[in-house]
Amino acid sequence: MTLSNAYSWSPVRERIYVPYEAPQGRRVNAMGALFHGSRRFAFVTRARAPKTKRKRLSIRAAGLSEDEMGTLDADILIAFVWRIAGRPPEAAPDWRRDKPLVVVLDNYSVHVGKRVQEEREKWRAADIDLFFLPPYSPELSGIEPLWQDVKQHRMRRLSRERLLDLKRDVDAALTEKATALVSVNSSSGGA
Numbered sequence: 001m002t003l004s005n006a007y008s009w010s011p012v013r014e015r016i017y018v019p020y021e022a023p024q025g026r027r028v029n030a031m032g033a034l035f036h037g038s039r040r041f042a043f044v045t046r047a048r049a050p051k052t053k054r055k056r057l058s059i060r061a062a063g064l065s066e067d068e069m070g071t072l073d074a075d076i077l078i079a080f081v082w083r084i085a086g087r088p089p090e091a092a093p094d095w096r097r098d099k100p101l102v103v104v105l106d107n108y109s110v111h112v113g114k115r116v117q118e119e120r121e122k123w124r125a126a127d128i129d130l131f132f133l134p135p136y137s138p139e140l141s142g143i144e145p146l147w148q149d150v151k152q153h154r155m156r157r158l159s160r161e162r163l164l165d166l167k168r169d170v171d172a173a174l175t176e177k178a179t180a181l182v183s184v185n186s187s188s189g190g191a
Contacts, residue, residue, distance in 0.1 A: 025050035026163045028170045029072050033084045033103070034143045034181075041146065041178040042084050046070045047167040063164035074115035081119075085128050097127040104131045106141060150177050 010016040025048065032043040047069050070076075085101050105111040112132070120130060138144045154173035160166045 026166070028163075028167050030147075030170065030174060031072050031077065031080055032143055032146070032174070033080070034146060035084075036142060039181040039184065041174075041181050042080075043174045043178070044072070044076060044080050045167065045170055045174070046072055046076070047163050049163055063162065064167060068167060072110065074110050074113050077110055077116060078119050081123065081128065085123075085126065087126065095126055099127070101128045102131050103128065104133060104141070106133050106138070107135050146177060146181075150174060 028045055028047045030043055030045045032041060034041050045068075047064055048071060049069065081103055084103070085097055087095050087097075110116065111130075123129065133140050150170075150173050154176055155169060157169060160169065
């Protein structure tokens with residue numbers, strides 16, 4: 001709910017006040033894909049609220065739909081990989097990409113879990129392969145600078161009172177970044 005403030009500026013002799021909103025189990029997680037050839041960026045986000053015995057009440061209180069809530073689990077990752085691969089929803093089981101696609105992943109538990117490993121054969125048949133970065137090496141990930149830019153520069157408000165506001169701000173910042181990447185690529189002639 002409140003981003004860490006790495007640095008800030010203020011007028012001389014004036015103190016900046018940034019309100020703090022305790023997260024209390026509220027957060028937004030994002031999963032993204034950066035296409036290096038085209039600089040296209042795709043993402044999916046999910047908001048999490050504190051666990052309650054009455055899930056529907058928690059979702060309604062957050063002001064978000066059920067599709068916007070939850071964790072980024074294996075099912076979401078699998079659907080995301082198929083989506084970024086360009087597979088249409090009505091595709092035949094033997095659907096195959098025109099060009100190979102390599103998806104670079106870190107070693108997050110969902111990425112290496114049983115459900116994802118079971119899907120790998122279907123992905124290979126569709127000309128989609130997974131490449132895993134070495135453990136504890138975020139510096140090798142091409143998408144890490146994008147996440148840092150979004151957190152440090154595109155998220156203009158540092159504190160939010162409602163989970164709904166945080167989710168909307170994260171989605172807006174990621175959409176803005178995706179648009180900026182495409183326009184830089186377009187203006188540079190696709191280089």
